Amino acid sequence: MYIIDRRLNPGGKSLANRQRFLRRAKAQIQRAVRQTAGDRDITDLERGGEVSIPADGVREPSFRRSGEGGVHDHILPGNKRFVEGDTIDRPPEGGGAGSAGGDGGEGEDDFRFVLTRDEFLDLFLDDLELPDLAKRRVATVETQGLRRAGYTVTGSPVNLALLRSMRNALSRRIAMRRPKPAELLRLEEEIALLEKEGGPDARLNALREELEQLKQRSKRFPYIDPIDLRYRRFEPVSRPIAQAVMFCLMDVSGSMTEHMKDLAKRFYMLLYIFLTRRYKHVEIVFIRHTHEAKEVDEETFFNSPETGGTVVSSALREMQRIVEERYSPDSWNIYAAQASDGDNSPNDGSTSAALLRDVILPVCQYYAYLEVGSDSDRMQTGFINHKTSLWQTYETLQEQGANLAMRKVNHRREIYPVFRELFRRRDAEAGARAP
Amino acid sequence: MSVMEHDSLLFKGADWDFGTIQRIYDAVEAIGSGELGLDIYPNQIEVITAEQMLDAYASIGMPLFYKHWSFGKRFALHESSYRQGLMGLAYEIVINSNPCISYIMEENTATMQTLVIAHAAFGHNHFFKSNYLFKEWTDADGILDYLEFAKSYITRCEERYGHVAVERVLDAAHALMSHGVHRYPRKKRPDLRSEERRERERQLHQEQTFNDLWRTVPGKGAAAKPAISDERRRALLELPQENLLYFLEKSAPRLQPWQREILRIVRQIAQYFYPQRQTKVMNEGCATYCHYRIMTRLHEKGQISDGAFLEFLQSHTNVTRQPEYDDRHYGGINPYALGFGMMQDIERICTIPTDEDREWFPDIAGSGDTMAVLRDVWANYRDESFISQYLSPHLIRQWRMFHLVDDPDRPDLRIEAIHDERGYRRLRRSLSRQYDVGWTDPDIQVVDVDLAGDRKLILHHHVLNRNLLHKDDAQRVLQMVANLWGYAVVLKEVEPVTGAIFHEHVAHPHETLF
Missing domain, CATH: 1.10.287 (Helix Hairpins)
Incomplete structure (x- = not known):
């Protein structure tokens, strides 16, 4: 007799099978994940979780009897009162009588199982791709580094x-x-x-x-x-920039309600999750502004009230300063997301536009503008052509071909779809624009 | 408690180490091989974790298996119900191989390990080695090597022909797995080792004799072929044929060699598991009876403590519990309970027979040597014959069995037989029939194919008791058959006596798939 300790054998023997399964049912799982993600709090998004997919897609058919029609024999234990020749009323829906040998067991139920956190996020993010990322990653998202490579007979x-x-x-x-x-x-x-x-x-x-x-x-x-x-001996290697910085710009003037800030916060969170998965190291810079801008910590950013007018260019200028000081575009991937209710002081429009076009956008991988509205706004669907001053400014920029994403959101539910849309793979689009 | 008593204990408390396992094994072996006369393959006991147990579940308990999504699905299913606490894991898994591999879980207490060793490494092991079905149909020496071969062959196919193509063949083969076994012995079958060798040789031969020139030689012309009779044609194709996988592997005109080989692999594996499906009650009955005898004996000899024995009894009774039909936990007849009940009943008949037993079982009643009778039973029966031979009136009464018939033509259900003088034999016959795979699996056969004409393949389902096939599933499987066959396939559901056709399924191959 031999006793063998297998406990230290590498686990995950079924991993390959699991991947095959996920690939097989990918479309359904992805749909399920999307649905689950919609129901969840965004803060929970990083958790794995149970999903259920229609059993039909992963059915393993075989030649088997249907269990309906035909004569069935059942041998059952535990007779208490029957004698031979007794008849029993047929239980309704045919299934009863002690479930009759389990013939009804092959249900058309949904197939439920648990996805790990990584699988969940992978699927969640799978058909999303940060715009223009590929371009930068291949071409310029690289930096020189040194790596140990054996010994040499000469050296310092x-x-x-x-x-x-x-x-x-x-x-x-x-x-x-x-x-x-x-x-x-x-x-x-x-x-x-x-x-x-x-x-x-x-x-x-x-x-x-x-x-x-x-x-x-x-x-x-x-x-x-x-x-x-x-x-x-050291040899130089080029390695991709594994760090990103995310600028959160937000208007905190009196016109921004708690609801709007909440929407913005959720958007930032999603973006953050996104970046943490792409980059080893992600930093966040919070810049809030009224008529003047300030870099603050997260707590202050979202919570402390502020009053004053609204001058967007102040925030952009602050961002420019911070980029110059701390985040050289050579070694950082820069992302920026701006949330605002759309107000801007009337004479600031052209300044902001110029700043954005000439200074900010060229150094950014991605710049998103999220216009948050109040919960009641979405009721007025008939009220179409109302465009805020900031929206108009940015729209002009976009029409000139600036690489800028803009969306308007009124309710928490809309964040996720908007997010998806903003980050959808834009291969075709990018391809058309590249030359 | 005296010092001597203390010393005879194999272990104290729940903890164990490898020394403990060795001591336990030796003690169990003394009883199992010595007193009970069990004949076993050498044992190999492997300690695994819960996660590895889940892995093993997913690949039908085998230590290595080829990759397929359905195993991943099974794993996901087990894992999620295990994590939610809906399902406990088996204490062990045992593999019919030589040496016989038993997996035991690291979480088990020392008592459970004793139970598991007695159950798997002796009970199941003896059954695997002695039962005629396993001897006839499985190759314990070669199975692990064959699985290794299957795994690497399928991996190579995946690399060469792509995941999707291989997956399609495997899907189809799995769907036909239940109809991919030979039910009756054929000519001498080569063992699995030479299977592997033969496959290599076949390929080598083909490579060596390949000559592209043959392609250019003008054919004899179709007219030259003599028309052979229908009868002769069917004989050549070995029709009718109930082993669908075998038929497709040998005769499907458009399959690639590697696709045939995959069908063959799945077929071999189905054949390997075929005896297990037919001996569930006996196999578990044998193992449970063995562990019960061994544990009781260990306790008698003072090798396990009272506490350990109680712990054993608790899990033993859990395993052999049979809820009654109106219990909400009822889920069919528990093979452990039935098997163990019958083995104990045989012991009773051998040692303290009643007049009834003498009348029903004149051969064994009062013979005294229980183990000799049981060893003979374990060697020469399968569930169906075992039940029809050895289910005693005593046990039928004890279980208060009754036979219920559900006939759709009648407005109500009818009690056909109960545990009385008139009912014993009928009950026994009906119950044994439920364990006859020839009766429980739909009888589907390839009956004809016109290789010279449109090559349509004709299958018949011989309908039993008007139990038709599940329509949706049948259509799906038939589609896969059509894809493998390469031409249209029709499945007729036929009443075997009158020849009336209840239903006809037709499927045409997807040209693009294969």
Whole structure:
């Protein structure tokens, strides 16, 4: 008999099967995920969860009897009152009578199972793609770095590989039979002893000669030699920029209600999830503005009330300053999302437009403008052509071909669809625009 | 409690280590092989985690298996019900192989490990080694190697022909799995090892003898072919044929060699599991009876404590519980309960028979040597024959069985037989029939095909008791058959006596699929 401990074997043996299953039922699972995501709080989005898909899509059919019609025999335990020849009223819906051997078991129920967090988010984000990301990732989202790559015989002293050098020296010394210090010491002691006690001259001379030879040999083969030296070698590699910064710009003037801020917050959160999945390191900068802009922390950004007018260009200018100071576009992917109710001071329009077009957009991977409305706004569907001043400004920019995404949102429910639309793969579009 | 008593215990408390398992195994072996005379394959006991158990579930308990989405589906299903606490995991899984592999879970207590070793490594193991069906149909020596071969073959196919193409063949083969077994012994079958070798040789031969010139040689012309009689044609194709997978593998005109090989792999595996489907009651009955005897004996010998024995009894009674038909937990007859009940009943008949037993079972009543009788039973029966031979009136009364007939032509359900003098034999016959796979699986056969004409394949379903096939499923499966066959397929549901046709399913192949 053998006992084998398999517990340390790599797990996830079914992983390949699971992937095949997910691929097989992808369309249905994706639909289910979309639905689940719609029902959920956005903060919960990062959790995995149970989804259910129609069993039909993953059915494994076989030749089997239908269980309807035809004569069925059942042998059942636990008779209490029947005698042969008794009749029992047929239970309604045919299924009853102790479920009659489980024939009805093959239900058309939904198939429910649990997706892990990663699978869930993967599916959730799968058909979304950040616009123009591919372009930058391939072409410019790279930076030079150094990577250790073995040893070299030349180099600067800083890169001296001490251990390796000493090991080389040691092996060389052994190979050349360089006398060990202990050996020399022993000879010297013996000579000293003989000299003191006046031992036989022949022996003394022999020892002296030996010592002399060994000392010379020591000199010929130095303890450490330039050929022993090794230096750590580095080779330059280019690696993609694995960091992104996300600018959250928000108008916090009196006209922004709590509801609007909440909408904006949810949008930022989604964007954040998105970026954390794409980049190893994501930083967030919160800039709020009234007639003047300030970089604040998240708490203040969303919660502390503020009064004043609205000058959008102040926020853009603040962003420009921060980018210049801390986030060089060479090493950061810059994303910006602006939320506003659309008000802007009348004489600021052209300034903002110019700032955005000439300074902000060129350094951004992506700039989204989210116009949040009050909950009641969406009732007035007939009220079509009302465009806020900021919307008009940005629309002009967009018409001029600026890479700018704009949407209007009134209710929490609308965020997710809007988000999807903003980030939908735009291969065709991008392809058309690229040349 | 004296010191001596303490020393005889195999373990104290729930914890165990590998030394404990070895001690337990030795003690169980002394009883199992020594006192009960069980004949077993060498054992290999593997300790696994719950997650690995779930993995094993997904691949039908085998340690390695090819990849397919349906296993992933099964895994997802088990995993979600396990995580929600709806389902406990089995304490063990045992594989009919030589050496016999038993998986035991790391969470089990020492008592449970003892139970599991007695149950799987001795009970099931003995059954696998001695039962005639397993001897006839399975190759315990070669199964793991064959699975290894199957896995790598299918992986290679996936690399070469793409996931989708392979998945289609596998889907179709899985759908026909229940109709991919030979029910009766055929000519000598090569064992699985030489199967693998033969497949390599076939391919090698084809590669060596391939000559593109043959393609250019003008044919003899269709007219030269002598017309063969219908009878002869059917004989050549081995028709009628109930092994649909076999027929398609051998005769489908348009399949690629690798597609045939995949059908063959699925067929071999279906055949390997075929005995297990026919011996569920006996197999579990045998294992449960063995573990019960062994555990009781261990307790008698003072090798497990009273507490451990109680713990064992608790899980034993859980496993062998049979809810009555009107209980809301009723889900059919529990094979553990029926099997264990019958084995114990045989023990009773052998040792303290009543007059009734002497009349019903003259051969074994009072024979005294229970284990000899049981070993003989385990070796030579399957569920259907076992029940029709050994279900005693005593057990029928004890279970208070009754036979209910559901005939759609009648307005109500009728009690056909109960546990009385008139009913015993009829009950026994009906119950044994429910374990006859020839009776429970729909009887579908390939009856004819016109290879010279339109190549339409004709299947018949011999309808039993007017139980027609599930329409939707039948149509789906038939579609897969058509895809494999490459031409139209018709499935007729026929009343075997009158020849009347209830229903006809037709499917045409999707040209693009294969």
